[in-house]
Amino acid sequence: MSAEQNTPLRLPPPLFYLTGLFFGYSLDRVIKWQLPQWPALYAVAAIAAALGILLVLAALWAFKRHNTTVLPYRRANTLVTTGPYRITRNPMYVSFSLLHLACALAQFSPGMLLTLPFVCYAVQEHVIKGEEAALAKHFGEQWQQYSTKVRRWL
Secondary structure, eight states: OOTTBOSOOSSOHHHHHHHHHHHHHHHHHHHTOOOOOOHHHHHHHHHHHHHHHHHHHHHHHHHHHTTOOOOTTBOOSSOOOSGGGGTBSOHHHHHHHHHHHHHHHHTTOHHHHHHHHHHHHHHIIIIIHHHHHHHHHHHTHHHHHHHHHSBSOO
């Protein structure tokens, strides 16, 4: 592992969410179940998708403004604490979760809804904790102050 890398990444974070969507969809097909097809679910899905897209774009913009890497396996040169990072330490994972929720609702998929908590747990245990350990090591006291003020999710 080079000096610029954090802990080795086993699976890129978006693939956790795609895997959860795939398993949820498969579960729906095997059990042959579906959420009630209420038109309001489309509106909720659209709102969740819009929020997810806006949040990920804001997070990407914050990284660009601070001229640091967005890749979780690369060492950051700046601890980003502005923009959506004032509200959550992980706006990208929150946005991926919102997009997962939007897909589940738009597909009327109980299976996709059921996989979302498992995906969030897997991301927290296998991605976020490693990222946070690397940030704590690299940024020390600055990370400690930030992590006590801002929640991991919301």
